[in-house]
């Protein structure tokens with residue numbers, strides 16, 4: 001069964017996801033929205049988007065609102081995506097990090113964790129599995145974080161992981177786990193995940209980081225949202241720390257607090 005959405009209804013939903021997550025859905029995204037939300041109308045036996053809007057904005061249906069946010073976020077990611085960033089990371093990892101001051105990296109729109117574990121492989125290779133390093137992965141979507149915390153993926157997702165890392169840091173599933181691989185616990189113990197909305201001011205305290213990866217999420221934000229999000233994140237950078245955005249993104253005209261090191265890579269002086 002297909003449900004039609006009218007302009008007024010679309011505006012209500014695009015306004016809602018903008019207010020919550022800062023995500024801009026242009027009119028061209030109407031099909032995307034209905035494609036993703038129609039299953040919720042079916043599951044809840046609601047006949048119109050107006051009825052679903054009323055349901056989802058009812059304060060007693062907070063779980064449904066979180067589910068709607070999950071459905072309206074785009075979570076595409078893969079291991080070693082935009083691999084030049086990891087070559088850069090290798091160059092800036094200091095030698096001799098002390099346990100009192102671990103090297104800290106934040107994957108700030110982590111999706112299912114492929115970015116965080118890619119960083120983990122690079123750090124483990126340079127600083128050792130017992131080294132003083134930690135990674136935080138955060139995302140607005142609860143469902144992706146569940147998979148991230150498990151660290152288990154389809155074997156097809158291992159495609160871009162260099163073979164030596166695959167051998168060293170990933171365990172091939174056997175029996176009922178056939179067709180999957182698991183990130184080794186030696187790496188997982190350095191990585192934690194938590195739900196965090198980048199669009200909320202006065203963000204929860206996450207400490208200061210040597211490197212922040214904020215890749216392939218700014219593209220969903222308009223300029224005021226980009227500015228607000230970057231402003232929220234800058235206090236979480238150590239002085240001299242690096243900030244990395246996706247290859248289709250730029251901080252030019254967004255902030256003066258960071259200096260461009262090379263395209264998509266910035267530094268807090």
Ligand SMILES: C[S@@+](CC[C@H](N)C(=O)[O-])C[C@H]1O[C@@H](n2cnc3c(N)ncnc32)[C@H](O)[C@@H]1O
Pocket residue numbers: 020021022023073074075076077078081108109110111112115138139140141144196197198199214215216217220246
């Ligand atoms: C396309 S994925 C990018 C994943 C990874 N950084 C990469 O480059 O492969 C974008 C992620 O941003 C998350 N996201 C969108 N809006 C957000 C917000 N306001 N706060 C936190 N995460 C958000 C989505 O849930 C999604 O998982």
